[in-house]
Amino acid sequence: xxxxxxxxxxxxxxxxxxxxxxxxxxCIVNTVTQAANQPNMLTISMNRRNYSYECIxxxxxxxxxxxxxxxxxxxxxxxxxxxxxxxxxxxxxxxxMLREGVPVIKENxxxxxxxxxxxxxxxxxxxxxxxxxxxGSDKTVxxxxxxxxxxxxxxxxxxxxxxxxxxxxxxxxxxDGESFICRVCRYVYDDPITPFEELPExxxxxxxxxPKSAFQRKGNTK
Amino acid sequence: xxxxxxxxxxxxxxxxxxxxxxxxxxCIVNTVTQAANQPNMLTISMNRRNYSYECIxxxxxxxxxxxxxxxxxxxxxxxxxxxxxxxxxxxxxxxxMLREGVPVIKENxxxxxxxxxxxxxxxxxxxxxxxxxxxGSDKTVxxxxxxxxxxxxxxxxxxxxxxxxxxxxxxxxxxDGESFICRVCRYVYDDPITPFEELPExxxxxxxxxPKSAFQRKGNTK
Numbered sequence: 001x002x003x004x005x006x007x008x009x010x011x012x013x014x015x016x017x018x019x020x021x022x023x024x025x026x027c028i029v030n031t032v033t034q035a036a037n038q039p040n041m042l043t044i045s046m047n048r049r050n051y052s053y054e055c056i057x058x059x060x061x062x063x064x065x066x067x068x069x070x071x072x073x074x075x076x077x078x079x080x081x082x083x084x085x086x087x088x089x090x091x092x093x094x095x096x097m098l099r100e101g102v103p104v105i106k107e108n109x110x111x112x113x114x115x116x117x118x119x120x121x122x123x124x125x126x127x128x129x130x131x132x133x134x135x136g137s138d139k140t141v142x143x144x145x146x147x148x149x150x151x152x153x154x155x156x157x158x159x160x161x162x163x164x165x166x167x168x169x170x171x172x173x174x175x176d177g178e179s180f181i182c183r184v185c186r187y188v189y190d191d192p193i194t195p196f197e198e199l200p201e202x203x204x205x206x207x208x209x210x211p212k213s214a215f216q217r218k219g220n221t222k
Numbered sequence: 223x224x225x226x227x228x229x230x231x232x233x234x235x236x237x238x239x240x241x242x243x244x245x246x247x248x249c250i251v252n253t254v255t256q257a258a259n260q261p262n263m264l265t266i267s268m269n270r271r272n273y274s275y276e277c278i279x280x281x282x283x284x285x286x287x288x289x290x291x292x293x294x295x296x297x298x299x300x301x302x303x304x305x306x307x308x309x310x311x312x313x314x315x316x317x318x319m320l321r322e323g324v325p326v327i328k329e330n331x332x333x334x335x336x337x338x339x340x341x342x343x344x345x346x347x348x349x350x351x352x353x354x355x356x357x358g359s360d361k362t363v364x365x366x367x368x369x370x371x372x373x374x375x376x377x378x379x380x381x382x383x384x385x386x387x388x389x390x391x392x393x394x395x396x397x398d399g400e401s402f403i404c405r406v407c408r409y410v411y412d413d414p415i416t417p418f419e420e421l422p423e424x425x426x427x428x429x430x431x432x433p434k435s436a437f438q439r440k441g442n443t444k
Contacts, residue, residue, distance in 0.1 A: 001358030005333040006256055008288045008366045009264075010234030033255045034228055034386045035267040036345035041385075042231075043265060043350055045257040066230045111227040119343045121352045123258035128265055130343045130350060136223030144230045146368065163263075164256045 003166045011147040011164070013071070015079055015105040016044065017063035017095070017112075018055035024095070024103040025084035027052040028076055030147045031163055032064055040133040042115065045126045047161035051084035056129060060117045063104045068142030070108035073154040073187075073207045079105075081159055081185050081208035104137075111140040126163045156207050157186040179218035184210040188218060225388045233369040233386070235293070237301055237327040238266065239285035239317070239334075240277035246325040247311050249274040250302035252369045253385055254286055262355040264337065267348045269383035273306035278339055278351060285320065287327035287334045290364030295376040295429045297329040303381055303407050303430035326359075333362040348385045378429050379408040401440035406432040410440060 011030035031045045046053045056062050095103040104112040115131035150156045158165045179190040185208035233252035253267045268275045317325040326334040337353035372378045380387045401412040407430035
């Protein structure tokens with residue numbers, strides 16, 4: 001079996017809002033799935049090294065904000081490629097605190113759900129939480145972003161902690177020597193007008209915010 | 223919260239192949255999600271009244287065939303709106319038996335995985351299985367079908383046993399009196415050329431195979 005086959009499974013893009021009891025935080029997952037409808041329940045899979053995992057383990061409550069196609073890659077990068085342990089991930093993110101103390105993300109998200117974990121199953125690396133949906137937004141706006149859209153249009157990838165992450169096979173095809181790849185999130189810069197070298201030194205990766213120095217020429221494995 | 227918000231979660235379309243030990247069978251689910259990558263594991267949610275549920279409980283093995291946009295609605299209907307208890311659902315379906323005794327569906331599917339359930343969690347109606355992926359096809363072909371595509375293009379709906387099913391709100395909008403809806407799968411017939419009444423008596427629903435008598439005029443709740 002080729003691991004790439006797993007890329008044919010279909011996912012959406014979601015921000016998971018959590019709290020450690022002191023400050024709110026959030027992360028990005030693509031593995032939100034409805035598990036039952038009476039009552040409404042869902043599952044998410046989360047890496048046990050993630051800060052959001054610790055928060056859910058601590059108090060059980062979390063939110064799911066459904067990202068739309070209008071949610072920017074920078075928002076996904078800020079929440080998906082940084083850890084809530086290192087400062088406040090929500091500093092530059094629009095969000096609303098629910099009275100239950102967990103945040104919902106307002107960056108063009110379609111709708112949100114407030115969830116309470118009621119059970120879990122362990123894999124060697126990730127925990128699958130089963131949660132009851134306690135409440136949600138009254139309206140749904142915009143078109144939900146699929147992971148396929150995020151990958152194809154926004155040119156984003158899954159972080160290494162995601163259950164769907166697969167070690168990339170070296171891609172030397174179509175490498176004209178002018179494409180640069182971010183070592184953090186694998187975003188590929190190949191703008192035909194401005195060569196990578198001519199970008200200003202304070203330019204950062206539009207997906208994960210990594211500095212210019214985090215990029216390497218595509219196809220160069222060193 | 224409006225239950226319709228749950229429709230903004232993104233899913234694919236999958237055939238789950240099972241065996242009761244005597245004969246192979248299969249059903250359709252949209253809730254397949256990768257749960258871990260070392261080893262590769264996935265979760266599926268299944269109604270405990272489903273025949274396929276009993277089969278997985280009995281021997282643990284099942285397959286996931288990823289349906290493509292070229293998989294016909296009739297295949298989805300045959301597997302999704304009938305029970306394996308009543309005859310052989312695979313009679314008119316192209317499939318291949320794996321040596322492990324479970325079938326993979328060859329109706330334009332993109333790829334397949336052989337899975338073994340290793341754990342489960344219970345909701346009041348559905349069971350979430352955690353399964354290890356033991357093997358899979360070596361190549362992936364075609365474009366995976368999303369549930370959104372199935373609903374928008376093929377005009378199919380979820381069966382009542384699906385974890386994502388929601389009781390439809392009566393839809394009287396745009397009812398010109400010439401649209402007929404299937405009471406089994408809610409497929410809407412509104413062909414502008416051939417009125418429903420003029421269809422031959424042996425015509426069947428293109429999604430679930432129900433007879434003409436299973437249709438009622440849209441907007442008529444009796």
